[in-house]
Amino acid sequence: MRKYFICITMQNGKDFENMLYPHVSVDCVLLGIDEEQLCVLLVEKKNAGTNQTEYKLPGSLIYESEDLDEAAQRILNEATRLKRVVLKQFRAFGSPLRTANKEDVQWLENASKMKIGRIVTVAYLALCKVRNTKPEERFGKVQWTPISKLPKLPFDHKEIIEEAIKEIRTWTEVEPAIIFDYLPSKFTALQLRRTYEIIYDKTLDVRNFHKKMNSLPYLIQTDELEKHVSHRSARYYRFDKIAYNKMRSKLNKA
Amino acid sequence: MRKYFICITMQNGKDFENMLYPHVSVDCVLLGIDEEQLCVLLVEKKNAGTNQTEYKLPGSLIYESEDLDEAAQRILNEATRLKRVVLKQFRAFGSPLRTANKEDVQWLENASKMKIGRIVTVAYLALCKVRNTKPEERFGKVQWTPISKLPKLPFDHKEIIEEAIKEIRTWTEVEPAIIFDYLPSKFTALQLRRTYEIIYDKTLDVRNFHKKMNSLPYLIQTDELEKHVSHRSARYYRFDKIAYNKMRSKLNKA
């Protein structure tokens, strides 16, 4: 049995480079910490006709000539205006049932102006500074939502978020540098500890944590102290990227 | 600017279920151990016109209604006739440059009878018993090739294999059960040790290895001994899946 599949592509005389590729999408799970909770960035999903606002993960079909990593950076930038955030691809989701819900498909067809069949999505993960995010206007409103209070989400976005949360725990273990990408350049021991506590959802012993910090070659004490706090002021630390990389390359040899 | 993209799909009156989806493929990196070396299964890639045989990873476009995991199982089964092997999705490869080599694309168009543009591939990994593999005839010849002697490969298959080798090391650490899926149901300490040695590409201390084995609740000594070997006969061990799962669930709680 022979099978034929013919694709005809048309566009308004514009370059092929800017064409969307309506078979593969990239979704970004942007995690951040706000009000002592792990939060995920959701964007508004405007439903034609109805007034109710629903939410979804920031994501998009990829462009014809765009690498997956590039697409992820683009989406992250559109949703937050942040640049050079470390993004990690963590899984592809490709069940044919992803597009089983007709409302979801209808919405996507309206949004993309394309006929949508099946879509395989590649999911990315990043840790972002919540305070710094200002999405592009045309991207609509974004909302940092605690992971304990996720609303109804389209497609399999809930599953994607669950996987992302598992993933970030193992990721921070193997590549702790991403934590410092997330923190301000000077930070206190408390800030660092809270970050780990929220990511791992458990409390850490203060003394053991200090001991650990002192044993890590890439955590440098500075002379600066917190000011104007109503308690003993804490010392600021900084992340030494060079020492970190040196340590890593040693580990990899052994 | 509006963009249009029209897809027309035709087929010989057969059901849509069996249609290939020419935008996403799945490639399987099947690793095994032969002659004390880590090997990867490659399949013949017949080039129309020329007589030379080249090789590639077993892989295929996915079918319209097929999940990614299903596609991976199908490909594994076609290439080895093995069933119920644990496969792990480890990364999507989606650079537009994947299809930069025209020969590769030409070959794929011939093989699939489809017009091929860009393809995003999702890569899977498994550990297989080399001796048990007998591919389906129509799949062509397969060859277990030592990873140190990879031939020229199409697309980015070399990169995919390199990633897979890194991946299997971390995978066996977090999920040692896959090793026992790979070994015969009764195995000696030597067999198990060699398996680890080859995967990690380093030698392990014999005494420490025995000590470790004894400390693991899921490794059970049997009363059986090797026979007809020209040295003291070794004891057989077996893998206790129940004990393994019990141990895992404890770990996850803590």
Added chain:
DNA sequence: GCAAAAGTGTTCCGTATACACCCATGA
């Protein structure tokens, strides 16, 4: 003076590493 967080050391336990010799078997 009090609330709030900073900072600091010791003990214990389990796991990883290093290391050398005698034993059983078939050829």
Added chain:
DNA sequence: TCATGGGTGTATACGGAACACTTTTGC
């Protein structure tokens, strides 16, 4: 009798976990 792998124990090092009190500062 020799070649081959089987099997065993001890000492040391390191990192993680548990645990309580004094210090500093602003209000």
